[in-house]
Amino acid sequence: ALHTSFHQLIQEQSSLMEAALELEMQERSREPGQDEQHPNFSPTTLRILASMPSRTIGRSRGAIISQYYNRTARLRRRSSRPPLQQLCRTARPSLRHYDLETDPTRATLEEKRSLLVKELLSLSPGQRSHMLLTVPLSLAEKRTLRWVLSRQSQPGRAPHRTSSSPCGRSKDCIVLVSLGCGLLSLLAAAQPWHYALKQIGGRFGSSVLSYFVFLKTLLIFNIFSLLILLVFVVAPQAVYPPPSASPRPFTGLELLTGAGYFTHSLLYYGYYSNVTLNDPCASSPNGSMCPHTAPQFPYNMPLAYVFSIGVSFLLTCVLLVYSMSRSFGESYRVGSSTGDLAVKVFCAWDFKVVQRRSVKLQCENICTQLKELLAEQRSRSCSLSLCQRLGRTVVLLLAWVLSLSSVLGCVVALRYFSEHMHVQEAILLVLPLVVSLLNVLMPHLYNLLATWEKQDSPVTEVYVACWETCVGQDLYRFVVMDFIFTLLDTLFGELVWRLILEKKLKRNQKPEFDIARNVLELIYGQTLTWLGVLFAPLLPAIQTLKLVLLFYVKKTSLMQNCQSPSKPWQASRMSTFFITLLCFPSFLGAAIFLSYTILSVRPSETCGPFQGLETMYKSGKTWVQLLEKSNPNITWFAWVHQYLVENTFLLFFMSGVLLAVIYFNIQVVRGQRRIIRLLKEQIANEGEDKIFLIQKLHSVYEQRERRA
Amino acid sequence: MGGSASLLPREALGEYQELTFLTKQEILLAYKRFSELLPKEERENACSARVPKSQILTLPELRANPFQHRICRVFSTSGNGDDSMSFEDFLDMLSVFSDSATLDIKSHYAFRIFDFDEDGTLDRSDLEKLVDCLTGQGEESRLSNAEMEQLIQNILEESDIDKDGTINLSEFQHVISRSPDFVSSFKIVL
Numbered sequence: 024a025l026h027t028s029f030h031q032l033i034q035e036q037s038s039l040m041e042a043a044l045e046l047e048m049q050e051r052s053r054e055p056g057q058d059e060q061h062p063n064f065s066p067t068t069l070r071i072l073a074s075m076p077s078r079t080i081g082r083s084r085g086a087i088i089s090q091y092y093n094r095t096a097r098l099r100r101r102s103s104r105p106p107l108q109q110l111c112r113t114a115r116p117s118l119r120h121y122d123l124e125t126d127p128t129r130a131t132l133e134e135k136r137s138l139l140v141k142e143l144l145s146l147s148p149g150q151r152s153h154m155l156l157t158v159p160l161s162l163a164e165k166r167t168l169r170w171v172l173s174r175q176s177q178p179g180r181a182p183h184r185t186s187s188s189p190c191g192r193s194k195d196c197i198v199l200v201s202l203g204c205g206l207l208s209l210l211a212a213a214q215p216w217h218y219a220l221k222q223i224g225g226r227f228g229s230s231v232l233s234y235f236v237f238l239k240t241l242l243i244f245n246i247f248s249l250l251i252l253l254v255f256v257v258a259p260q261a262v263y264p265p266p267s268a269s270p271r272p273f274t275g276l277e278l279l280t281g282a283g284y285f286t287h288s289l290l291y292y293g294y295y296s297n298v299t300l301n302d303p304c305a306s307s308p309n310g311s312m313c314p315h316t317a318p319q320f321p322y323n324m325p326l327a328y329v330f331s332i333g334v335s336f337l338l339t340c341v342l343l344v345y346s347m348s349r350s351f352g353e354s355y356r357v358g359s360s361t362g363d364l365a366v367k368v369f370c371a372w373d374f375k376v377v378q379r380r381s382v383k384l385q386c387e388n389i390c391t392q393l394k395e396l397l398a399e400q401r402s403r404s405c406s407l408s409l410c411q412r413l414g415r416t417v418v419l420l421l422a423w424v425l426s427l428s429s430v431l432g433c434v435v436a437l438r439y440f441s442e443h444m445h446v447q448e449a450i451l452l453v454l455p456l457v458v459s460l461l462n463v464l465m466p467h468l469y470n471l472l473a474t475w476e477k478q479d480s481p482v483t484e485v486y487v488a489c490w491e492t493c494v495g496q497d498l499y500r501f502v503v504m505d506f507i508f509t510l511l512d513t514l515f516g517e518l519v520w521r522l523i524l525e526k527k528l529k530r531n532q533k534p535e536f537d538i539a540r541n542v543l544e545l546i547y548g549q550t551l552t553w554l555g556v557l558f559a560p561l562l563p564a565i566q567t568l569k570l571v572l573l574f575y576v577k578k579t580s581l582m583q584n585c586q587s588p589s590k591p592w593q594a595s596r597m598s599t600f601f602i603t604l605l606c607f608p609s610f611l612g613a614a615i616f617l618s619y620t621i622l623s624v625r626p627s628e629t630c631g632p633f634q635g636l637e638t639m640y641k642s643g644k645t646w647v648q649l650l651e652k653s654n655p656n657i658t659w660f661a662w663v664h665q666y667l668v669e670n671t672f673l674l675f676f677m678s679g680v681l682l683a684v685i686y687f688n689i690q691v692v693r694g695q696r697r698i699i700r701l702l703k704e705q706i707a708n709e710g711e712d713k714i715f716l717i718q719k720l721h722s723v724y725e726q727r728e729r730r731a
Numbered sequence: 732m733g734g735s736a737s738l739l740p741r742e743a744l745g746e747y748q749e750l751t752f753l754t755k756q757e758i759l760l761a762y763k764r765f766s767e768l769l770p771k772e773e774r775e776n777a778c779s780a781r782v783p784k785s786q787i788l789t790l791p792e793l794r795a796n797p798f799q800h801r802i803c804r805v806f807s808t809s810g811n812g813d814d815s816m817s818f819e820d821f822l823d824m825l826s827v828f829s830d831s832a833t834l835d836i837k838s839h840y841a842f843r844i845f846d847f848d849e850d851g852t853l854d855r856s857d858l859e860k861l862v863d864c865l866t867g868q869g870e871e872s873r874l875s876n877a878e879m880e881q882l883i884q885n886i887l888e889e890s891d892i893d894k895d896g897t898i899n900l901s902e903f904q905h906v907i908s909r910s911p912d913f914v915s916s917f918k919i920v921l
Contacts (some may be wrong), residue, residue, distance in 0.1 A: 078851035081842055081900040152749060159839040161808050162819040162826075165750045221920055229915060364882065365889040368858075369841070369903070370910040371865055374796065374828065374919050382795040386867030390874070393866070397878050400885070596911075703892055710893025 065724045072717065084160065088135045091158050095142040098150065140171050219578055225377045227536070227581070228385065230597065234538050235574065237601050241549055242570045244342060248335040248556065249563040255331040256560050257289055259322055265296040279503055291495045292558045293630035299323050325632040325642040329621060332557055336614060339553075343606045350599040364396060384586070433461050455497070455504040462505070462547065463512050498555030498562065505548050506569045512544075513576060517584040536585040541577070542601050546609050553613035557620060743778065751826035752836075758822065760921050764790070765821050777818055784814040787821075792919050797864040801844045828919035837917045838907040842900050852897035858883050 072078070079086035143151050151172070155165055216239065224232040287294055299321045371389050376382055440457060520534045552566040622640050626633035633639045644664075651661045739762050747758050766777040768787065773780045784803050793799045803814040806824040816824075826832060827840045846853055847860045859879060866873055874882065890898050890906045898906075907913050 073850060077899045077901065081839075081846060081851040082849060083851075155750060156752070157833055157836060159836055161806075162747075162750060162823045163808060166746065166819075169746070169750065229912070363889075363909070365886040365906050366910045368862065368865065368882070368886060369845070369906055370913040370916060372798070373916040375916065377792050377795060379795040382797070383867060386797070386865065390866035393862075393874065393882065394878065397881055400881075706892045707894055710895055713893065714895060 065721065065728065068717070068721050068724055071720070084164065085132050085135055087159060088132070088139050091154065092135065092139045092142055095139070095146060095154060098146065098154075136168065136171070140168065140175060143168075143172055144176060216574070219574075221375075223578065223581065224375045226381050227585075228373050228376055228381070230538060231536055231581070233597050233601070234536075234541055235578070237542060237598065238545060238570060238574055238577075240346065240602075241545060241605075242567060242574075244339055244549075245552065245563045245567045245570065247338055247342070249567060251335045251338070252331055252556070252560045252563065255327050256295070259327070260295055260324065261289060263296075265294065279500070286496070290499070290559055290561050292560075292632075295324060295328060295560075295632040297325050297632045297634045323642075323646065325636070325639075326646050328560075328632045329639050329642055332560075332617070333621075335556070336553075336617065340610065340614070343602065343610055347599070347602045347606055350602055364400075367392070367396070429465065433465070437461075455500040458501065459504045459508040462544075463508050495555055495558030495562075498551055499559055499565070501551050502548060502555070502562065502565055502569065505544070505551065506573070509544055509548075509573065510576060513580045517580045521584040533584060533586040536581055538597075542604075546601075546605055549605065550609040550613060553610060554616060557617055739778070747822060751822055752829045752831045753822065753826050757825065757829065757921070761822055761825050762818070764921060765818050779817070781809060781815040781817050782821075784816070787816055792921065797867070798844055801847065805840060805843045825919070825921065828917065830918065830920070834908065834914055835904070837914060838904045839900065841907070841913075841917060842903045845903075852899045853903065854897040855883055855887075858886060858898075 076086065080090055143154060146154065155169060158165070160168075220232060220235060223235055285291070371392075373385060376385055437454075437458065440454065517534055517536075524532060524534065548566065548569065552562050555562045620639070622638060624638065626636060626639055628634055633642060636642055636645075647661055647664050651658065739759065744755065744758060747753070748755055751758075753761070762777065765782070766774045768782050768789070769777055769780055784800075784807075787803055788794065788799055793802065796802070800814075802824065803816065806820045806827075807814045807816050808820055809815045809817075827836055842853070843849075845857060845861050847857045848854075853861075862874060862879065862882060887896065887898070890902050892902055892905070
């Protein structure tokens with residue numbers, strides 16, 4: 024039909040066609056890169072060019088209305104393409120009314136509008152309001168449309184305000200309602216930070232903002248774990264305290280070392296009892312005084328302990344995988360194998376940045392980035408000589424050797440150090456002090472190395488020195504030390520450095536906010552918490568407190584002391600990277616360590632909820648056996664436990680299914696890439712057709728002019 | 732807030748909530764900020780008043796933006812070309828730049844903002860002006876002619892699928908869909 028209308032145009036505007044003039048088949052002499060908007064084209068040709076549908080969509084109201092008319096018609100018919108035979112007057116107005124700008128009467132616009140209204144009326148109210156919301160017209164136009172719609176749908180009544188928007192977007196409605204209750208409690212916490220995040224984004228851009236958003240995400244994880252542990256482990260034990268030894272006096276050092284007064288408190292594993300809590304039989308030493316009646320809701324502490332930890336880990340895993348897949352889905356694109364210079368130019372500007380100085384900085388950053396990319400492209404076209412390539416390989420190897428040897432050196436030193444440690448209280452702090460010191464100094468060393476190469480490697484060290492409570496205490500000390508060192512690092516790295524730069528060296532340049540290092544510190548702290556949660560159930564509370572304090576400290580330091588990073592960071596890819604880094608080494612390592620501890624390690628005999636058992640997992644097994652004995656009807660549960668949970672066949676089967684799903688998805692993506700390539704070729708062919716026709720048109724007018 | 736500030740009529744508020752991507756709080760905040768731009772006498776009927784372009788450009792969110800003139804031009808519905816904005820134009824602008832606007836709408840309006848000569852496509856001159864806005868007006872941060880040539884050549888090679896030398900709306904939207912950052916960077920929050 025497109026060809027028909029052009030043919031008609033050529034026929035009616037040129038009498039030469041009837042004179043059977045031989046239009047020789049012009050060679051399309053198109054030099055590569057020549058602009059098609061040739062100034063030699065006659066004004067009529069240019070006018071026709073300007074009213075082509077592909078160009079009017081971007082600027083005229085009538086074209087937009089026609090486009091959305093087509094979309095709603097498609098929606099109603101639920102087929103991807105309207106049949107070509109249907110060329111009656113009311114169909115495909117975008118083709119019939121191609122000459123939009125030269126048609127002065129407003130009646131055409133009214134006609135289009137009435138067509139669109141007619142189509143919209145046939146949709147459901149939800150789809151209709153969604154369509155009205157997403158059409159890119161001005162608000163005045165939308166109000167007119169809405170008024171016409173309401174007048175036509177209910178001719179007798181005045182246009183009444185339809186119900187509020189959540190139910191208009193029907194699919195989102197259900198999900199929103201179900202998540203609403205859970206998120207309400209978090210909203211109260213998130214709102215006070217909304218303005219702070221806007222301030223940070225406005226001055227420093229999206230890349231620094233991603234660090235603070237990551238911090239907020241970690242806080243949410245910790246709050247979830249904390250809630251579960253608080254409700255199921257800490258609160259019941261606090262209500263039924265075990266008979267304990269006399270508590271040691273409280274000195275101030277406990278806040279740092281976690282030992283002393285805190286050793287026999289809710290903070291650590293050793294405090295928790297290994298019996299059913301509200302059963303008076305179990306806790307009394309004299310068996311004859313037992314009333315022999317089982318309590319109504321027996322609360323088995325060991326079971327609750329191991330299950331709560333398991334459930335909180337499972338929940339964290341699910342949340343992590345969900346947020347990882349969502350941010351990965353947002354940042355991955357099929358078929359984006361061509362260069363990304365165009366993408367960079369069109370999406371470079373961050374409209375959130377509002378301060379004048381930051382805007383100027385952003386302009387400079389973009390300019391530098393573009394220049395670098397262009398220079399890189401120019402240099403890529405000329406290949407490197409053998410000498411240069413050899414030189415680059417040597418530098419790479421050297422950087423790797425240095426990094427690995429320093430990591431190895433730190434590990435050996437720490438092992439030697441902790442084996443020769445004594446158990447006096449203040450000296451307990453020395454190991455975490457050394458570890459945190461190394462954690463702070465090594466990244467600076469690696470930054471130096473990174474002037475050659477881009478390297479960021481965390482040094483995550485945990486050395487398990489003594490058993491459960493001792494482990495818990497150690498981890499508590501690590502967490503506290505890490506916090507103190509982060510504060511010190513912020514103080515010295517940012518505040519003092521800025522003062523030095525300004526006063527002593529008289530340079531007007533503030534230190535940069537090192538996003539990578541700060542994120543790795545966060546991940547380190549979170550790994551410690553996950554490792555320690557089995558041995559110190561209140562560790563998530565401490566981590567939550569630490570994160571809240573850290574937010575304010577970092578924000579204040581950022582505002583006072585730092586400038587935005589000069590390296591261009593893509594915020595979304597970075598968020599994906601942070602979450603992936605959190606999931607894979609950090610969470611997976613903690614989960615593996617936890618599984619190993621629960622399944623194979625012998626718990627200590629004298630303290631804690633698993634005294635006397637072979638492994639912590641056995642508490643679950645004994646409970647299942649007890650259940651089986653007491654109630655023969657639940658044999659299916661025992662059967663499920665024996666054949667599904669304990670059997671390794673299930674694991675292999677699930678892995679097989681997962682691999683099959685992955686393979687299937689890879690094939691689908693491959694097929695999509697092929698289709699994208701074919702469609703691109705087709706569009707290029709259509710473009711050539713268009714250019715051919717424009718040239719023909721131009722030649723027709725030229726000859727006509729020559730004759731006149 | 733104050734006694735002299737008139738409130739938005741409830742029915743209009745509901746309608747705006749339905750037709751834009753803004754929440755109720757955002758609309759009320761927009762109304763407050765818009766009426767602050769008007770002189771005191773006109774604040775009573777802020778819904779029908781028009782604010783001249785110079786006043787709009789004093790907003791902190793637009794003050795330093797290199798695309799400020801284009802934004803005013805694209806969203807203004809004034810018939811005499813002076814780019815003044817009414818309250819509905821202001822809401823339009825905030826809706827497109829809000830958190831919940833779709834990629835479709837944002838890319839459509841981004842195209843219109845970048846189309847400096849308003850001919851419905853992005854040709855070489857449009858792209859040159861765009862790059863100049865991005866790199867700032869200072870002398871040291873402009874691209875040289877050769878670099879500009881190379882850049883525009885690359886952009887056209889990557890995005891002009893039908894090879895007609897210009898980038899139309901569909902091609903622009905196709906390029907934008909490849910960037911996951913666009914939705915979060917094309918945002919202005921009051």
